[in-house]
Amino acid sequence: MRVLLPLAVLLPVLGAALTLALGSHPVAQRWVSVVALSGVTATAAALLFGAATDGPQSVVLGAWPAGVGISLVADRLSALMLLTSSVVTLSVMLFSVGQGSTGDTERTPVSIYHPTFLTLSAGVSIAFLAGDLFNLYVGFEVLLVSSYVLLTLGGTAARVRAGMTYVVVSIVSSLLFLTGLGLVYAATGTVSMADLPGRLSGLPLAVAVGLQLVLLLAFGLKAAAFPLSGWLPDSYPTAAAPVAAVFAGLLTKVGVYAIFRTQTVLFGGVDSAAVTTGLVVVAVMTMLVGILGAIAQNDLKRLMSFTLVSHIGYMLFGVALGTTEALGAAVFYAVHHILVQTALFLVVGLVERAAGTTSLRRLGGLGGAAPGIALLFLLPALNLAGIPPFSGFIGKVALLRAGAEEGGFSSWVLIVAGVVTSLLTLYAISRAWAATFWSGRATRLDPEVSPETAAARAHRVPPAMVAAATGVVVVVTALTFVAGPLLDLSNGAAEDTLDVQQYSSVVGGLDTPPADGSGGTDSGEKAP
Amino acid sequence: MSPTIVLTVAIGGLVATGVYLLTSRHLTRVVLGVLVAGNGVNLLIIAAAGRAGRAPVLDPDGEITLETAAESSDPLPQALVLTAIVITFAVTAFLLAMAYRTSRIEGTRGDDVVRDTSPQGRSRGEAAPPGESTDSADSSDGPASSRQQRGAPRGAGGPVLGAGNRPAGGGADGEAR
Numbered sequence: 001m002r003v004l005l006p007l008a009v010l011l012p013v014l015g016a017a018l019t020l021a022l023g024s025h026p027v028a029q030r031w032v033s034v035v036a037l038s039g040v041t042a043t044a045a046a047l048l049f050g051a052a053t054d055g056p057q058s059v060v061l062g063a064w065p066a067g068v069g070i071s072l073v074a075d076r077l078s079a080l081m082l083l084t085s086s087v088v089t090l091s092v093m094l095f096s097v098g099q100g101s102t103g104d105t106e107r108t109p110v111s112i113y114h115p116t117f118l119t120l121s122a123g124v125s126i127a128f129l130a131g132d133l134f135n136l137y138v139g140f141e142v143l144l145v146s147s148y149v150l151l152t153l154g155g156t157a158a159r160v161r162a163g164m165t166y167v168v169v170s171i172v173s174s175l176l177f178l179t180g181l182g183l184v185y186a187a188t189g190t191v192s193m194a195d196l197p198g199r200l201s202g203l204p205l206a207v208a209v210g211l212q213l214v215l216l217l218a219f220g221l222k223a224a225a226f227p228l229s230g231w232l233p234d235s236y237p238t239a240a241a242p243v244a245a246v247f248a249g250l251l252t253k254v255g256v257y258a259i260f261r262t263q264t265v266l267f268g269g270v271d272s273a274a275v276t277t278g279l280v281v282v283a284v285m286t287m288l289v290g291i292l293g294a295i296a297q298n299d300l301k302r303l304m305s306f307t308l309v310s311h312i313g314y315m316l317f318g319v320a321l322g323t324t325e326a327l328g329a330a331v332f333y334a335v336h337h338i339l340v341q342t343a344l345f346l347v348v349g350l351v352e353r354a355a356g357t358t359s360l361r362r363l364g365g366l367g368g369a370a371p372g373i374a375l376l377f378l379l380p381a382l383n384l385a386g387i388p389p390f391s392g393f394i395g396k397v398a399l400l401r402a403g404a405e406e407g408g409f410s411s412w413v414l415i416v417a418g419v420v421t422s423l424l425t426l427y428a429i430s431r432a433w434a435a436t437f438w439s440g441r442a443t444r445l446d447p448e449v450s451p452e453t454a455a456a457r458a459h460r461v462p463p464a465m466v467a468a469a470t471g472v473v474v475v476v477t478a479l480t481f482v483a484g485p486l487l488d489l490s491n492g493a494a495e496d497t498l499d500v501q502q503y504s505s506v507v508g509g510l511d512t513p514p515a516d517g518s519g520g521t522d523s524g525e526k527a528p
Numbered sequence: 529m530s531p532t533i534v535l536t537v538a539i540g541g542l543v544a545t546g547v548y549l550l551t552s553r554h555l556t557r558v559v560l561g562v563l564v565a566g567n568g569v570n571l572l573i574i575a576a577a578g579r580a581g582r583a584p585v586l587d588p589d590g591e592i593t594l595e596t597a598a599e600s601s602d603p604l605p606q607a608l609v610l611t612a613i614v615i616t617f618a619v620t621a622f623l624l625a626m627a628y629r630t631s632r633i634e635g636t637r638g639d640d641v642v643r644d645t646s647p648q649g650r651s652r653g654e655a656a657p658p659g660e661s662t663d664s665a666d667s668s669d670g671p672a673s674s675r676q677q678r679g680a681p682r683g684a685g686g687p688v689l690g691a692g693n694r695p696a697g698g699g700a701d702g703e704a705r
Contacts, residue, residue, distance in 0.1 A: 068604070134608055141615045148622055157633045164626055168550065171562050171619060178569045178612055185605060186576035 002059045004043050004050070005072040008082060008125040011039045016118035023111035030097045033114045037093050037121060041086040048079035052489065056496060056506040058131060071131030071192070073507050077331060077493035081257055082128045084335045088249040088342045089121045091472045095346055096242035098464025099353075113153065120146035120246070127254050131507045133184065133191040133266075136258060137177055140222070144170050147251060150243045151235060158238045166235035173221035173228075180214035187211060193265055194507035197500045201269030208270040215262050216275070223255030225316060226286035229309045233293065236308075237301035237358075241349025244301065248308050249342035253334055256315045263319050264327065264497040279320035280410045287313030287421040294428040300348050300358040303432050307384065308341050310421055317399055317414050321406050324498060328491030329398035335486065336383075336391045339476045343380040346469040347373065351436060353461050360435040367437030372466065374437040376473050381433060383476055385426035391479035391486075396422055398487060535575045542568030553641050555627035562623060566616040570609050577605035 015036030019029045050057055056075035063069075074082070096113070123143025130136040148170070152163035185191055187207055188199040200208050221228040232252070236244050263279075290310025297303040315337070318330020350373050352358050355366055367374040383390035400418060403411040479486065496503070546565020549557045582601040 134611075138611060138615075141619075145615075145618060145622065148619075148626075152626065152629075155629050155633075160626060160629050160633060164555070164630060167619075167623060167626060168558060168562070171566075171623075172550070174615075174619075175562075175565055175569050179572060181608075182569065182572040182576045182605075185573065185608075189602075191604075191608070 002057050004046055005057060005059045005074055005129060006061065008040055008043045008047070008086075008129060009072070009122050011036045011043065012118040012122035012125065016115040016122065019114040019118060020112075026111075029111070029114045033093050033118060034090070034097065036118060037086065037090040040121060040125065041083070041090050044079060044083040044086045047074045048076070048083050050074070051076045051079045051496075052492065056503065058506050058508070060131075060508070070135055071194075071507055072129040072135075073131040073193075073503070074129055075493070075496040075503065075506075076489065077257075077260065077497050078128045080331065080335060080489060080493050081253070082125060084338050085124050085128065085250050085253075086121070087475060088338055088472075089117070089124070089246060091468055091475075092242045092246045092249075092342065092346070093117065094471070095245070095349070095465055095468035098462050098466075098468050099242065099349075112149065116146045116149045117246075119143075120150065124250055124254060128257060130193075132193055133181055133196070136261075137174070137181055140177065140254070140258075141174060143251065143254065144174065147247060151239050151247070153240060153243065162235040162238040165231055169221065169231040173218050176214060176221065177218035180211060180218055183214060184211050192507065193261070194504040196266050197269055197504060200266060203270075205270065205272065208267065209272045209275060212262065212267045212270060212272070212275060215266075216259065216279075219255045219258040219262060220282070221255075222252065223259060223316075224252050224286075224309050224312055225282050226289055226309075226313070227282075229286065229290065229312075232309055233302050233305040236305045237299065241346065241352060245342045245345035245349065248304070248345045249338045252308065252312055253315075253338050256312065256319075256334055259316070259319055260327070260330070260497060263322065265500055265503055268498065268500055276320060276322065277410065279316060280414060283313045283316035283320050284413060284417040285313075286310065286316060287417050291421045291424040291428060295424060295431075297428075298360045300351060300360060300363070300432055300436060301345075303360075303428060304341075304344055304348055307425060307428060310425065311337055311341075311384070313421065314396065314399060314418060317418060318402065320414065321402055321411065323402060323406055324491065324494050325405065326399065326402035327494035327497065328487065329395060329402050331493045332391075332398060332483075332487050332490035333395035335490070336395045336476075336479055339472065339479065340380045340384050340392065343469065343472040343476050344377070344384065346472055347377045347380065350376065350461055350465060350469055353465065355436075360432060363436045364439040365437070370461070373461075374433075376466075376469055377433060377437070379473050380476050381429040383480075385429050386422045387426070389480055391476070391483055394480070394483045394487070532575075532580065535571065539568050539571050539575060542571065555630055555641075559620060559623045559627055563616070563620050566612075566620070570612050570616065573605050573609045573612060577602045 015032050018032045018036075022028045022032065047057065051074050056073060058071055058073040061070045061072070096117075120143050123139050123141070123146060125139075126142060127136055127139030130139050148163065148167050151166055152159045181191060184196070184200075187203055188196060190196060190199060200211070203211075217228075224232045236247055239247065267275075287310050290306050290308075290313060294303050294306035294310060297306060311333075314333050315330045318326040318328075318333065321327075348358060350370075351363070351366065354370050354373060355363055357363060383392045386392040386396045396418060400415050403415045403418075543565050546561045546563075546568060549561025549564060552558060552561070578601070584601055584603070
């Protein structure tokens with residue numbers, strides 16, 4: 001099982017190299033991309049199976065002693081996130097293959113889309129599997145640099161403008177991360193996630209909390225938590241539909257994953273009420289401000305981006321509570337949210353293709369021209385809002401129950417905010433659905449998009465795009481049916497992250513050499 | 529571990545300068561800000577390695593023991609900072625390309641200032657100017673079309689903030705056109 005670990009990173013990297021070489025053969029490029037991403041999905045499934053049956057797996061690359069070399073770790077949390085993300089990347093790749101090119105026009109430079117997309121996938125894999133803080137940083141950089149290219153694909157005025165904001169904000173968050181990394185190393189003398197828990201809990205509380213805040217700030221920027229979320233709704237909507245879908249599904253959730261790790265593995269032993277209170281406030285504000293922003297939007301893509309920000313708050317909800325049940329529910333919610341946001345953005349891509357616009361003032365009556373798209377939008381939309389049979393409901397109930405079990409003032413504030421956000425999401429989503437698919441055509445329709453042309457355009461949507469979007473919607477809906485086992489698995493993932501002893505012994509660091517005891521220690525020199 | 533005061537001051541100065549430059553509306557300054565702040569943070573990692581002037585990890589017998597390792601300089605931050613420097617370099621190159629592309633698109637006024645778009649358009653309207661995000665998006669839009677889109681917002685949109693070294697009458701050419 002351990003040999004599979006590097007495969008999740010190597011496959012997309014090799015695929016990227018191959019597609020780069022095959023730049024002038026679009027068909028071959030598509031095959032290579034699909035095969036590589038299918039391979040990652042299979043690897044992730046095998047890793048999840050291994051982690052669930054045999055416990056966490058780890059491998060140190062290049063035969064370096066543990067704590068010095070690059071280590072990859074797959075516990076249930078990593079493997080579950082990796083599997084979800086690889087399903088998303090594979091579906092989005094199929095969607096964009098169905099679209100015929102990368103995005104919108106034949107004129108955009110198609111040849112760099114596939115290598116960049118595969119590099120993004122590799123970066124996500126590195127980030128999820130990284131066993132030390134520095135490789136987490138490298139994973140972040142790999143996926144961010146790929147995302148810069150994907151976001152500005154084609155170099156149109158709107159994309160370059162939005163891309164500039166996105167790039168500068170991302171660079172600032174990376175600099176903060178690197179600062180945190182340097183300070184952590186200065187304070188503890190290691191960046192290995194196996195050694196850090198012990199050494200960080202040995203630090204004076206003020207130093208540890210300072211380090212924690214720098215890292216949380218950096219990850220909060222990437223996860224788009226409330227005061228740091230302004231960049232997201234301005235940048236994602238300008239991207240091509242498949243790019244926006246994969247960004248919405250994955251990028252913020254990698255930040256959430258990093259927050260999970262920071263709060264449980266790294267700083268689990270650092271008990272600070274102030275940080276917990278801060279997280280509660282951030283979670284509540286992220287949920288409420290995000291969804292209020294969504295209500296104010298008149299553009300489908302911007303509306304979706306705001307709901308994306310808003311529902312990040314639910315995951316922070318679980319992290320802020322910090323109990324096993326709450327973290328398990330947050331992991332479940334993250335899996336659900338990755339898939340549901342990808343599905344919604346893909347369907348919005350279909351709407352854009354069918355109607356030629358995403359402005360709610362110009363859309364209308366699309367349900368008659370394209371009833372299939374209306375249904376494809378409705379299912380994940382209801383799921384997102386948390387209507388009972390769907391996984392969104394189950395995830396929210398699990399979070400609320402964890403909050404109610406915890407009790408206390410801040411838990412009840414979180415619960416109220418969660419319920420209100422769910423309600424407002426339903427309002428925002430149903431307003432969007434009605435305006436897009438149902439509304440009175442006479443008042444809303446732009447003269448240039450008459451029902452006839454809308455119908456004609458709807459027929460032009462390539463079946464492969466619809467098939468790929470349908471695939472994601474089916475997977476999202478299927479989460480409802482496997483919710484029980486998935487929730488058990490999520491709780492197991494939460495146990496894995498909270499069991500720092502087990503994590504350290506599997507990863508193996510300088511303080512806790514794995515088996516042969518070869519790892520030296522320089523803690524005498526470094527640790528204050 | 530006690531870093532020298534010189535390094536500490538240098539790190540603080542570099543990061544402060546970088547953050548100041550990042551707040552500018554001139555893209556060239558933003559790029560320089562990223563570069564300077566990035567170097568400041570890279571220096572922080574070097575400072576985290578400990579006292580300067582120690583020998584590299586080297587032993588004539590090829591054996592590195594705990595005793596010799598404690599005497600020599602810490603190789604891990606050096607490995608980390610190399611990676612970080614390469615990443616800073618790549619990101620800066622990409623930013624420069626973006627800044628160049630922006631200046632090509634934003635017009636022919638020969639500067640690199642990022643101006644406001646219409647507040648109305650951003651907060652309640654479309655994701656992108658019409659025709660840019662739909663499938664009629666056109667990567668070859670010349671200055672004429674982009675200037676047309678941006679002309680109206682600038683007329684309504686208020687002053688150009690932070691256009692420090694532009695002449696005072698610089699904003700007028702927007703109206704004139």
